[in-house]
Amino acid sequence: MDGGGDGEMTLAFELAALQELADPSAVFDGARRWSKYVGVVSEKPTYVVTNFTRKERIRQDFFSGPRGKAESLESVRDQFDTDRHVFVGTSDADRDLADEVGWEYLPVEEAAEAAEWELADEAEETADDDGHERDDWP
Numbered sequence: 001m002d003g004g005g006d007g008e009m010t011l012a013f014e015l016a017a018l019q020e021l022a023d024p025s026a027v028f029d030g031a032r033r034w035s036k037y038v039g040v041v042s043e044k045p046t047y048v049v050t051n052f053t054r055k056e057r058i059r060q061d062f063f064s065g066p067r068g069k070a071e072s073l074e075s076v077r078d079q080f081d082t083d084r085h086v087f088v089g090t091s092d093a094d095r096d097l098a099d100e101v102g103w104e105y106l107p108v109e110e111a112a113e114a115a116e117w118e119l120a121d122e123a124e125e126t127a128d129d130d131g132h133e134r135d136d137w138p
Helices: 015-019 024-031 046-055 069-079 092-101 108-115 120-125
Strands: 009-014 037-041 084-089 104-107
Touching (some): 015 024, 015 046, 015 084, 037 046, 037 069, 069 084, 069 092, 092 104, 104 108
Parallel strands (some): 009 084, 084 104
16 A cells, blocks of 8 residues: 555554454554554444554554544544545445545455555464464475
């Protein structure tokens, strides 16, 4: 994914999209190299987002809090003045929401492919039943 290299992008992940990634913390760290602001939005209660981001050791620049996704994305757009605002989501509803609030939409699968992030289901497929990586198999 190309943020232009100037950090002039705000990147928001729907919590469900972040949960589909094998290493959300590494994704956030990598995204910070080409994004000025990175955060999480969700319809879930604040404690769900907070618990997930703490567990994954993710430092977010913003999160939705008690607001819904639409209000959160509008607020983030108003507060964080960047050239691009990109919303990574998982559904047609996320795509529609991005269109409604003036954000670019990127499905998590496309974002993962472009940025070379591993999806959680791909990581599970490469591990044997004991959790060992299969790349050492003949």
